[in-house]
Amino acid sequence: MDVAKFRDMFLAEAAEHLESMVDILVQLDLDQEDQDGIDALFREAHSIKGMAATMEHAETTKLAHHLEDRLDSCRQLGRISGVEIDWFLAATDLLELLLDDVRNQQEERSVASFIATSPKEPVSAINPDSKEDKGNLSLGKQGQLICLQLQASVAAPGPRFLVLLKKLAELGTIIESTPSTEDLLQGDAPNQLILRLESDIPQEQIYQQLQQYSELQAITFPDEAEKKPQQKRSIDKTVRISTELLDHFINLTGELITNRYQLQNALKTHDWQGLNDGVGQMAQLVKNLHHQVLKVRMVSLEGLTGRLSRTVHDLSRSLGKEIKLQVDGAEIELDRAIVEELADPLVHMVRNAVDHGIEQNGTVSVKAWRERDQVLIQVADDGRGIDPEKIRQQALDQGLLSSDQAKTIRDYDLFQLICQPGFSTAEEVSETSGRGVGMDVVKTAVEQVGGILLIDSTPGEGSRITLKVPLSLAIIRVLIVECDGTRMAMPISRVVQTAEISPEEVQSSGKQLMINYQGERLPLLSLRKILKLPQGPPPNPIPLVITEVMGRKIGLVVDQLMRQQEVYVQRLPAPFDQIRGCSGGTILGDGQIILLLDLQSLFERRRDKEKIA
Amino acid sequence: MSKKVIIVDDALFMRTMLRDIFESADWQVVAEAEDGGQAIAGYKKHRPDLVTMDIVMPEMGGIDALKRILAEDPSATIVVCSALGQKNLIMDAVNAGAKDFIVKPFQRAQVLEVVERVTTAS
Numbered sequence: 001m002d003v004a005k006f007r008d009m010f011l012a013e014a015a016e017h018l019e020s021m022v023d024i025l026v027q028l029d030l031d032q033e034d035q036d037g038i039d040a041l042f043r044e045a046h047s048i049k050g051m052a053a054t055m056e057h058a059e060t061t062k063l064a065h066h067l068e069d070r071l072d073s074c075r076q077l078g079r080i081s082g083v084e085i086d087w088f089l090a091a092t093d094l095l096e097l098l099l100d101d102v103r104n105q106q107e108e109r110s111v112a113s114f115i116a117t118s119p120k121e122p123v124s125a126i127n128p129d130s131k132e133d134k135g136n137l138s139l140g141k142q143g144q145l146i147c148l149q150l151q152a153s154v155a156a157p158g159p160r161f162l163v164l165l166k167k168l169a170e171l172g173t174i175i176e177s178t179p180s181t182e183d184l185l186q187g188d189a190p191n192q193l194i195l196r197l198e199s200d201i202p203q204e205q206i207y208q209q210l211q212q213y214s215e216l217q218a219i220t221f222p223d224e225a226e227k228k229p230q231q232k233r234s235i236d237k238t239v240r241i242s243t244e245l246l247d248h249f250i251n252l253t254g255e256l257i258t259n260r261y262q263l264q265n266a267l268k269t270h271d272w273q274g275l276n277d278g279v280g281q282m283a284q285l286v287k288n289l290h291h292q293v294l295k296v297r298m299v300s301l302e303g304l305t306g307r308l309s310r311t312v313h314d315l316s317r318s319l320g321k322e323i324k325l326q327v328d329g330a331e332i333e334l335d336r337a338i339v340e341e342l343a344d345p346l347v348h349m350v351r352n353a354v355d356h357g358i359e360q361n362g363t364v365s366v367k368a369w370r371e372r373d374q375v376l377i378q379v380a381d382d383g384r385g386i387d388p389e390k391i392r393q394q395a396l397d398q399g400l401l402s403s404d405q406a407k408t409i410r411d412y413d414l415f416q417l418i419c420q421p422g423f424s425t426a427e428e429v430s431e432t433s434g435r436g437v438g439m440d441v442v443k444t445a446v447e448q449v450g451g452i453l454l455i456d457s458t459p460g461e462g463s464r465i466t467l468k469v470p471l472s473l474a475i476i477r478v479l480i481v482e483c484d485g486t487r488m489a490m491p492i493s494r495v496v497q498t499a500e501i502s503p504e505e506v507q508s509s510g511k512q513l514m515i516n517y518q519g520e521r522l523p524l525l526s527l528r529k530i531l532k533l534p535q536g537p538p539p540n541p542i543p544l545v546i547t548e549v550m551g552r553k554i555g556l557v558v559d560q561l562m563r564q565q566e567v568y569v570q571r572l573p574a575p576f577d578q579i580r581g582c583s584g585g586t587i588l589g590d591g592q593i594i595l596l597l598d599l600q601s602l603f604e605r606r607r608d609k610e611k612i613a
Numbered sequence: 614m615s616k617k618v619i620i621v622d623d624a625l626f627m628r629t630m631l632r633d634i635f636e637s638a639d640w641q642v643v644a645e646a647e648d649g650g651q652a653i654a655g656y657k658k659h660r661p662d663l664v665t666m667d668i669v670m671p672e673m674g675g676i677d678a679l680k681r682i683l684a685e686d687p688s689a690t691i692v693v694c695s696a697l698g699q700k701n702l703i704m705d706a707v708n709a710g711a712k713d714f715i716v717k718p719f720q721r722a723q724v725l726e727v728v729e730r731v732t733t734a735s
Contacts, residue, residue: 155716159703163713185708187701212730 033079042071059108143198149218158189172199298333305330329368335472345442349379357381380464386457415455419443480562484533500541617661621652623670649673668695
């Protein structure tokens with residue numbers, strides 16, 4: 001068959017598979033028994049083999065096939081060794097060269113000599129009888145994990161751990177420890193010591209020996225399984241920092257130390273002016289430090305947008321459309337966690353635009369820009385746009401709207417219905433339905449990072465989906481409100497506006513209280529009521545937070561609007577993280593702890609309750 | 614038979630306090646030493662079950678004395694006694710072979726706990 005015209009597609013797709021093979025291999029190196037990883041690797045090799053065979057690239061097929069075989073035995077064994085990982089990585093390099101050959105329309109290079117270097121089959125795969133030996137060996141080799149924690153009051157933790165390490169060394173062989181003896185001698189003094197001890201002495205006796213040390217707060221013998229995921233998590237969360245930035249940190253820290261001496265001196269000599277100057281200086285330094293630390297977490301959107309061009313290219317090719325991608329503002333930087341969270345949603349939106357937004361020829365544009373401490377990311381197409389009538393009809397059919405609601409609902413709210421789970425998947429044939437593919441997922445992801453999603457569309461001119469997200473997850477600007485004597489915060493990104501209205505402006509519509517706000521009728525909800533707090537005296541004027549929940553604007557009545565402030569939000573530790581309606585906490589300058597309201601989940605909880613009732 | 618200890622400290626006050634604690638726990642204080650040199654001589658003479666060793670002393674300090682005693686008798690049980698702020702010294706002493714350490718100011722129970730665990734055979 002004439003495969004030449006598929007060459008580009010094959011090359012692009014094979015490169016994608018190769019890229020993920022490398023990613024998976026690197027991950028596997030951290031956890032060599034990750035079944036899902038080995039399975040995924042197998043699938044990647046399998047895909048490459050299939051494609052290469054179809055394209056009749058014999059050598060590529062041969063190598064991919066061999067990889068597949070090898071991975072199959074890894075799968076059965078349940079693990080992959082470090083040597084094998086290295087070899088597989090070398091294999092991906094060779095595959096890349098083979099793809100180059102195909103790209104340059106040269107004859108493929110031979111893979112036979114490389115396959116000959118394939119590491120020997122692991123012993124236990126060939127000889128299952130040796131299992132028992134292996135069991136003993138690995139147990140003996142691994143030893144027992146011991147985790148020791150010191151009382152907070154222990155005066156010299158470093159030497160204390162050293163004494164304990166030496167004591168344990170008398171009971172067996174210490175294979176490894178964190179911190180190590182060297183670390184301790186260097187002056188490391190953590191309050192936890194984890195070590196692996198190989199010993200013939202039963203665990204109980206080791207425990208008894210350790211119990212003689214009243215300095216120890218906890219002695220545990222964790223299972224391997226418990227330790228592993230922890231290790232993995234900590235590795236997953238590493239970041240790269242430029243040395244320039246690190247130097248900056250060191251300079252700042254140095255200045256802070258100087259500043260401390262200044263302050264101590266001023267305090268000693270009762271030099272109030274000096275104290276005042278010192279505190280001013282410290283404020284500057286801390287602000288600077290905060291700024292720099294934030295920078296560490298910032299990454300540009302380029303990593304995301306780079307992938308998009310391939311998505312558009314491949315998809316429009318396979319759909320037989322001619323679609324250009326235009327990217328603006330990829331240099332905008334955002335908190336790493338947010339960028340990661342938005343990676344899939346962005347691909348989703350672009351795919352939707354290519355698949356359903358544009359009929360034949362057109363442009364999908366992805367634009368990012370900053371507005372104060374928020375970043376806006378917009379995916380727009382110049383296709384036919386969304387027909388509100390079709391959505392109205394489908395919402396009626398699916399029972400999402402009553403016929404009365406269908407008449408009065410504004411287009412803006414109508415578009416938000418696209419984000420309802422299952423809105424479109426029910427009926428693939430409908431022209432509009434395709435728009436909604438995964439939009440609920442997109443919306444959830446955006447709200448997860450404290451942002452909002454806006455949709456607007458003009459029939460015949462195209463659609464725009466805009467994501468408004470905070471710059472950073474850790475330090476955000478919040479609005480502090482008071483309710484029944486308790487202060488609470490909500491992310492400013494979720495606040496449309498604050499207002500104070502007089503009681504005369506409140507209208508009632510059935511049971512629901514409403515107000516007219518800039519020409520819109522908004523339902524009024526009381527935060528006291530939502531939080532089940534006692535009703536207070538009616539405030540006058542009524543402080544109001546206009547916010548958006550599940551695509552609808554509402555007016556939230558609070559006791560008092562306090563102020564806006566930048567805060568460092570911390571996750572609540574377990575079990576408090578289970579509290580719904582609260583996404584974290586922060587400590588104010590005066591030492592008071594306030595909770596961050598998560599309006600979305602608060603209302604979800606409310607809605608769940610109503611459903612039950 | 615009660616166990617034997619040598620108390621090494623340049624401060625009379627500390628020696629007296631330690632002696633009191635040991636004697637109350639039925640230990641026999643076979644010697645007191647004011648510096649490292651005296652400690653080594655005392656050790657050679659009495660071969661005690663335990664030495665409590667101050668680190669900072671005039672003439673020969675505790676860490677040197679500790680090393681010398683251990684060179685003489687590798688099975689010697691020596692516990693160092695030091696004030697905080699001398700953390701690195703404690704670390705050095707433990708690294709040099711002290712079985713355990715007591716941070717000054719100490720309490721009777723602490724001293725006895727440490728003494729108990731280093732002198733009971735494991």
